[in-house]
Amino acid sequence: MNELDELAHERLIERLESRAQVNTFSDLFEKYVNRIEIPEAGKILEVGCGTGVILRQLAQRHGFDARGVGIDHCKSFIDAATKYADQESVADSLEFRLGDAHNLDFEDGEFDVVICHTVISHVTEPAKILSEVARVTKKGGVIAIFDGDYSSLTYAFPDHSFGRKMDAALSNTTFNNPRIMCDLPRLLPQFDLELTDAWGDAVVEIGQGSYFKTFAETYAPYVKNSGQLSDQTVDIWLKEQNKAMENGTFFAACNYYTYLSKKV
Numbered sequence: 001m002n003e004l005d006e007l008a009h010e011r012l013i014e015r016l017e018s019r020a021q022v023n024t025f026s027d028l029f030e031k032y033v034n035r036i037e038i039p040e041a042g043k044i045l046e047v048g049c050g051t052g053v054i055l056r057q058l059a060q061r062h063g064f065d066a067r068g069v070g071i072d073h074c075k076s077f078i079d080a081a082t083k084y085a086d087q088e089s090v091a092d093s094l095e096f097r098l099g100d101a102h103n104l105d106f107e108d109g110e111f112d113v114v115i116c117h118t119v120i121s122h123v124t125e126p127a128k129i130l131s132e133v134a135r136v137t138k139k140g141g142v143i144a145i146f147d148g149d150y151s152s153l154t155y156a157f158p159d160h161s162f163g164r165k166m167d168a169a170l171s172n173t174t175f176n177n178p179r180i181m182c183d184l185p186r187l188l189p190q191f192d193l194e195l196t197d198a199w200g201d202a203v204v205e206i207g208q209g210s211y212f213k214t215f216a217e218t219y220a221p222y223v224k225n226s227g228q229l230s231d232q233t234v235d236i237w238l239k240e241q242n243k244a245m246e247n248g249t250f251f252a253a254c255n256y257y258t259y260l261s262k263k264v
């Protein structure tokens, strides 16, 4: 890994940790996890676990007695996940391993619950992920998929036409599948996954930005690197977002969806 990659990973680690503390966002995890029955001494897999913050939050819940495994294809995230689990005294019930979500290194039917929290929009072959999570889940087990529909991502900007271009560039450069969450009702049954519950939530920040502030700071450099918009226009956009936050006039929003399905 070169120095630039290292910096980018550090920034992503910070973002994953900080967004999990934003109530608007963490409430969405609570909302679906509260509806999942985790069997006593059950086994949970998080695919694309990043820094492991979701599994750590789960392990810290009252009465948690399951075993969690998190996999991610990025070594620096797995190292961070292992370190934080140790620091937060949940390492006994959690384990983090390097792995590719497209090719899970687990037996068929090994898990009671599989969680994909903001990962399916990032992977290169979402259908392969669905096939793999279905394979490693027990019959009757639960698969929770939570992510944004990033075609709905929007930041206010006085020039609406440029604002929409920047929204689209942020979505296209950050995510491999910005619209995948709209396809799941059609895709899930193809992998023996029966939809048991699904709903949508809008994440909206008005006046001040927290979740969308770090989103803009983390991903605007990707737009520059892609060459879709000039560095200068991206800087003007970022400056406008910061000014809006200083003045309390900020606005940004995106729709998020949760799908709970059962392996049949």
Ligand SMILES: C[S@@+](CC[C@H](N)C(=O)[O-])C[C@H]1O[C@@H](n2cnc3c(N)ncnc32)[C@H](O)[C@@H]1O
Binding pocket: 016, 047, 048, 049, 050, 051, 052, 053, 054, 071, 072, 073, 074, 077, 099, 100, 101, 102, 116, 117, 118, 119, 122, 123, 124
């Ligand atoms: C937005 S992060 C979400 C992390 C974590 N689920 C959370 O909510 O904090 C997406 C994660 O998916 C991982 N990822 C993307 N493609 C992957 C793949 N093919 N196999 C394993 N992990 C992958 C990334 O490295 C990153 O950690």
